[in-house]
Amino acid sequence: MKFFTDENSELAQEIIERYPKSRSAMIPLLHLAQEQEGWITDEAMAEIAELVGTTSAEVLGTCSFYEMFKRKPVGKYVINICTTMSCALMGAGDLMKHAESRLGVKSGGSTSDGMFTLEGAECQAACTEAPCLQVNYRHQYRVTADQFDQLIEELASSDHDVPRHGVLSRIRQHIPEDRFVRPTPPDEVVSAPIWMVTDGGEK
């Protein structure tokens, strides 16, 4: 059984072609798998291994290093509350407590309807807007308890534009064929790029 859909298989090829070594596509392909499935399955890792020319164990090795790759199903919306210094100073602890009681789960848990997973997270590069959180890696700033409740209602009633977990960028890079230079593999190119030599200081 193939893991990737036909459309995603094509995308995977397009991604791999951009790198001098296909193994570099490993993380982008894991993201693509998570986008398709919401989490990273064994089938996904096996197929990615094949695509980039390595073993499933190597893919698991990489996959397990990174926080965002989920090895079990998670909620449709993953809510990450920042608990690092600036947010902690501005009330992240209270926000987390409120979130736990509103959702009825502890940090790390998921609601039984599969809608929400709640996690404590580290600095989200929004420290001036503390306390902050992310829903599927999209920020909410200076979040109060009331705003949190409102957010949950909006998410539950689909009154928002946050894509489901696994979808990160909704815009994909596409390099037009006629402008694509193509990768420069380390073992093939031995001379300087043309613009470094042809100018001869004449410009």
Place this chain on the structure above:
Amino acid sequence: MNEMTGTPIPHAPGFIANETPRIVTSRFDYEDSHTLTRYEATGGYEGLKKALQRTPEEVHNEVRDATLLGRGGAGFPAGVKWGFCPPEVWPRYLVVNGDESEPGTYKDRLLMELDPHQLIEGCLIACYAVGLSQCFLYIRGEMAVAQERVAQALNDAYAAGYIGKNIQDSDFSVDIVLHWGAGAYVVGEETALIESLEGNRGMPRLKPPYFPASIGLYGQPTIVNNVETLSNLPWILEHGAEAFTSIGTESSPGTRMVAVSGHVKRPGVYEIVNGTTTFRDLLYGSDMCGGIRDDNQLKAFVPGGGSAPWFTADQLDLPFEASQVGPQGSMLGSGAIMVMDETTDIPAAALTLTKFYAHESCGKCVPCREGGTWLEQILRRVVEGRGTARDLELLIEVGETICPGDFPHAAVPSKGIEAVPFPYRMTTICFVGPSAFAPIHSALTLFREEFEAKVAGNDHPTMIEVAVDV
């Protein structure tokens, strides 16, 4: 309090525009600052066009003359680093460090979301100058909006002939490939970034020998630069190194973006004049943070991102100048200040940082992997009132296995404590291990009485909830 000046920009959450020259944030006021149309209408891609009229060497020299210090943390001059590529070893690559995740740091994300073309133009100028034949733009995984903005900008710039084959009909050709991470702080370290880009676990490599400029991506010469560093290049090429160095000081010219968070009246991201602006200007200036919240007293601040030893009011008059901050016991790092007022529970505040670095250890070095975890556990029991006096010694002993010898800290004139200058010695490959110790060491040195009160069981209640499990 005085009237506040400076303008918050609603579509740039946190950014506050003020009167200082605006080199990298000049377009932030426009709501469509991220579009190619706005970029071209406001002088965009002019720096690249100027660069293409000159030889790569001339462009490199212009950047070297500008003394553009790296904005990612280490503050190394970009033009000098570019010169470290061994001659005649090809291909060379550019890796853009957009992994911004140092506690307190918030600027690269703004630059990617609000002015992605400026970053792209900066990448192109660097590639042209140093002969880099492919660029990988590595954005932190947890930044979905930045990824969307940069992806759109790349697609538009390819279509408009700014990226790809024969850029602007010249013989300069380069691809920029968008890549993103998946959540691991240590990947921001440049050699770990390269490991990650090769599809591996993001574990740092030993330097030497693995200085990226000589042995980087796929073993080839590789320039790693921060997003803000590269975002300065279009301006430098358009206006010249001389205009750049006329702002700020000779050793720290230009501007830099600084995020001030925590207990100030107006937390925000400011573009400040480098070298001359002081911490007092930033924290108390009416065009900036406007003072401490509720007019409280300042207790302490972290001057350069979570890794930096702490300062107190005694250091407020230091300027943003590495050569002055270093001898006083800390560093400017990634342009991030976290402010604690008099109500702050200092041991608990230190724990919010130590648990970060302990959690983010990649596990490659024993002192970091084991030491970080121990530091967190010991400090946690002290904070929770389960500690003993012996624990305070233990914290230092464990810290010394990571950083042997004197650890840098600020002076405390009232206690007769003199500053120990930056940097420190370390037993680890990268700075994650030492960074788990830095907040503990600073807090214990500057506010020992608070720890003693905790272990004696007569302290004030913890003001900060520190998550147990993240």
